[in-house]
Amino acid sequence: GGPALPRINTTSEGRTLQALAGCHEHLLLELERVAFLVRAQVWRARQVADADHPYRGHFIPEAEVDALLARPDALPEWVRREAPLPPVELRRVLDRIEAIIDARARAALQAGHRPPLLALRNNFALDRFQYDAFLFALAVELDSRFERLYAYLHDDVSRRRPSVDLLLNLGCSSAAERLRRRRDFTPEGVLLRAGLLVWEADPNRAGGSSRLVGSLRVPEAVVDFLTASEPRPSCGELVNTPRPLSAWFGPDDVRARLRAVADELRTPSLEPATSAHQPGATTICLRGSHGCGRRTAAEGIAESLGRPLLVVDLPAERSEEHVTEARRDAGLWGALLLWRWSAETLPPSAVASRGGSGIPRRIEFIAAPVDAPPLPQSRYEHALELSLPPLSTTSRRCVWERALAPLGDTEALDLDTLASRFRFGGDKIAQVAASLAGDDRERAEPLAAPAIYAASRRHSRVAVAGLASHITPRRSWPDLILAADIEEQLRLIERRVRHRTTVLETWGLGARMPEARGTHALFAGPPGTGKTLAA
Structure with missing residues (x-):
């Protein structure tokens, strides 16, 4: 025989059965399961390899050509070899390992920890084959020994990342299953479409390589999400604690409509999700003037659904990579996505896609100006249009009062004039209050209008370079x-x-x-x- 199978300790005293104190242990347990699967295949491959030949991997011997011609299907010889354990016993061991991992994952959830790898699988609705394919590719990023193991299975020391062909061989037991599963590694497959894997052509093949030969890589941002102590999205701003709809200072009838939309989103009526391959998506266009609270409305709906919100600017130029990264990050964190539209960005049609993003039941918002053209319904799976009226002076005064209250007494302030002069939205008012809180003024000093006006002017400045210059009025x-x-x-x-x-x-x-x-x-x-x- 070949090398012994890896020892997977399934006793309560074993290392792999320690209680999960954090989230990384779940990843390590899955990595051990991957090592078990890979080493079993390496053992099979060694049964047919001519390990003693000095030029193995650099030429194709006659015997191998004859074996290829005689092969009845697309599976390599080592896949059809018997495993070091009988199939029933091998399946029993794998089932036991998977049961252990699932039990420890549930224990982590009960302890208040959601393993990021578990979140990734659930948020993207990966089936067992897709999940294992992702783990095979991820293993290289976490343990360099897998590079050598994959090179051995490729019979090529230069190919140290898993190829599509290798992943099909590792996960499929028949030629028919290989053909069916090949679509998982096309641009339309969930793994590539969602940005969880990146396909790369073989650089050693000058004339180009087939999709089977190309290698698969896990983006660094996904690795960071799974391993970093405080991961951050690769683009945009993640709002982990969105404000409730009660923070939106608009008419009651519009707030009621926003609540109704949130209630409908809890049911599948607005989310035509079908499967992981054809996920449904709802796009909500929040239309209104500057300061009407479009972001606050999006946060309120996200808070109603118990989800975070990822705020991302629409791309300034067409970039499929930017759109894919934003939607992937939203999927990783289980967040709703808010696209911000401005004069410098492309219109929302730049992110329209009926084919989905690989994220089931995706919910996106688009913050659009009043005069923006309506969303082309034919380019969205399900689109809603919500018009938000501008913030009234009375509502704006309430926002100012609430934002300034923690900084001092507001009784002596002329909030009516402040609300009329600086026609900010809730977000901008919060920024002014935050800058005032950060000023090095004596806390015993009363909150004064000049300081508020100065901070408001700093936040109200727009880019007018070349057209005008800002001044500080000193004459009366x-x-x-x-x-x-x-x-x-x-x-x-x-x-x-x-x-x-x-x-x-x-x-x-x-x-x-x-x-x-x-x-x-x-x-x-x-x-x-x-x-x-x-x-």
């Missing part, structure tokens, strides 16, 4: 020397700006005259007459 009315009629015009403009909220929102004139929302003034005159000072 006493510095102006103007004719009475000109000064009266300026004071009318000032009063228009000051009371625009009352006229347009409280009195409702803005709804009847949308074109009256802005204030435009032309300051004309020769240099030195005070145009900038007047502004």
